[in-house]
Amino acid sequence: MHRRWLTPGDLNGFLGLVVDNLSIMAFLSTALIGIFGFPADIVFLRMFPGTALGVLLGNIAYTMMAQRLARRTGRQDVTAMPLGLDAPTSIGLSLLVLGPAFVGFKQAGMDAHAAGEATWQLGMASLVIMGVLKTVLSFFGAAVQRHVPRAGLLGSIAGIALVLMGFLPLVEILKVPLVGFAGLGIVLYALVAKGRMPAGLPGVLVAVLVAAFLYYVFGPLGWLGTGYHQPPAWQWRFALPWPTLQWIHGLAYAAPYLPLIMPFGLLMVVGGINVTESARAAGDDYATRDILLVEALATLVAGFCGGVAQTTPYIGQPSYKAMGARRGYTLLTGLVIGLGGMLGYVSNLVELVPLSVLAPILVFVAIGITVQAFEATPMRYAAAVVFSFFPAIARMVTIKLGDPTYVSSEHFAALYNDQSHGLSELAVIAILGNGFIMTSMLWASAVVALIDGRTGRAACILLLGALLTSCGLIHSVTLAGGVYVPWMLAAPERTMVWQFVSAYGVLAIILLLFSLQRAKPEFAD
Structure with a gap:
């Protein structure tokens, strides 16, 4: 045939x-x-x-x-x-x-x-x-x-979509609003509202x-x-991708x-x-x-x-x-x-x-991914999906505040290390944003376990969070967000690590105690 x-x-x-x-x-x-x-x-x-x-x-x-x-x-x-x-x-x-x-x-x-x-x-x-x-x-x-x-997997990627693929490109659109807003409107009309395009074009x-x-x-x-900006002249660029x-x-x-x-x-x-x-x-x-x-x-x-x-x-x-x-x-x-x-x-x-011409496409993709996180997840887990967004938001704020055109590197470091009244707000935001994808997965997974009544499982997930926190895979306390051996850190970073590790550990113990309770009897209506 x-x-x-x-x-x-x-x-x-x-x-x-x-x-x-x-x-x-x-x-x-x-x-x-x-x-x-x-x-x-x-x-x-x-x-x-x-x-x-x-x-x-x-x-x-x-x-x-x-x-x-x-x-x-x-x-x-x-x-x-x-x-x-x-x-x-x-x-x-x-x-x-x-x-x-x-x-x-x-x-x-x-x-x-x-x-x-x-x-x-x-x-x-x-x-x-x-x-x-x-x-x-x-x-x-x-x-x-x-x-x-699924709430952990889709929620974590939806957090990326919402703030990195959605919000940041939207800023680029509005830098040149005459151009970007028109493109965004057409994308929403054609792909979200399913409007018909001339001659059936995509x-x-x-x-x-x-x-x-x-x-x-x-x-x-x-x-x-x-x-x-005047486009550059067309250039002949030839390069083979050799191993x-x-x-x-x-x-x-x-x-x-x-x-x-x-x-x-x-x-x-x-x-x-x-x-x-x-x-x-x-x-x-x-x-x-x-x-x-x-x-x-x-x-x-x-x-x-x-x-x-x-x-x-x-x-x-x-x-x-x-x-x-x-x-x-x-x-x-x-x-x-x-x-x-x-x-x-x-x-x-x-x-x-x-x-500004391409950013509307990214905003649409961000909308689609975020919507899918809710559509493909049972409604009872919606709170877990929403909760998983917060580390991504913290990461976006850190990206913006860490830009030396906004805040100098020296001033950023000084604000980060200022512990005159406990952990500085900037340090909390940065630490929450470090390793945000894995944090989002853990947080959403723990909330899903709680919703399902699997309190012991939620406690185990939090203990895993404590382990990952101790080496910086999540909540890294270094400015660069790197991994480390906790006892090799100097003060005040070592103190910050143990504060976050103990926070996970204490909550895990509390949930384990809750899990020992006798199931609440159900009464017929």
Whole structure:
């Protein structure tokens, strides 16, 4: 039977998937170059080629898996699993790991290029660590789901979405409101309200085209003030993503960031399980382990070849299926993004599209992830989901207050260490935000256990929190947020550690005592 590789629906799927990937690469470059002053040549010639290679290989593999499934079942309507760069972790990695690390390297005396090289090595090492973790966990995905409640997994990622993917991009939108607000409105109309677009075009594409039109028409006229920047000239950038061992040098830099890096990998495993179940419900029965292994290996290869953003199977395979996409859209996306990262046209495209144009897409993704956390979690656990947001909010406040353009590093350190009236408010906010993803998972898991009447389990989770706190995997008391051996710390940091450890421990003991109570008798009405 003749099987067509490309259908009209594949073109729609391709436009949606390629724009998603371009927007994440654009945010990655804009955040590093525009916010932190990162050297552009390292982003475009070192980071982009390897990152794009992961998208290329992953999409080719998913296309072949779909073709194999179609051949085995004899069905023509099999839709490939969409794969691309993960938005929450790519944004989190750029804002929480790579950017701050670059600033730290410069403060340590490195020049901008040397600091950029060290940060690139850190990014590669982070990707390799996540790839190894995902490869191992791909064989134990079901066990992860059993032991970490959905409220903890989805709540923690929703916290990232709400404050990092939602609020911070919304600020970028309102920096150029004429452009960004129009794009945001179109995204909300098309994707949230399900409004119809002219000629059936994808809503994301229309939003980008309209916002870019406004930017390049009104910008030169002076209507956008200092929000308009003349785009750079088109440059020929050719760089092949050769395997390199420079990621090994980055392992030493990665240690302080493990509380962020490891949960990012864990979240992708659970997300991969969920999206595979979603595809199965839509009629395409992919093997969960195969889906997870492909994206884990794609992440590993990207890290070995200079990439700094991990790949993931995207939520929404049934949506691509509904628009008529089959197997060709993933192959096209992989080729366009993969070759674009090597030949340089992707870097030129992201330079042409300002953040105010792309930010509405990120706000929509943030809305979708946050809504999903509540929709996919039983209503009785809503309080656990909400409770898991607080550490992410603390992290966002720390990011802003830790920006030396707002508060000097010396003044920030002085406020942090001021214990004249107990722990300073700034220290509490920073400590709550350090390791916030794992903290969110623990807090939500404990609340879920309490709601289920499993008070002893909640106490055990809190004891685990005390252990993680003691070594800085959560609630790190160092300004850099690193891990440590508690008895090696000097005062006042050692005192702060034991305060937080004992807080978890005392609450765990109280809950254990509560769990010994005889069950309350129930009386018939």
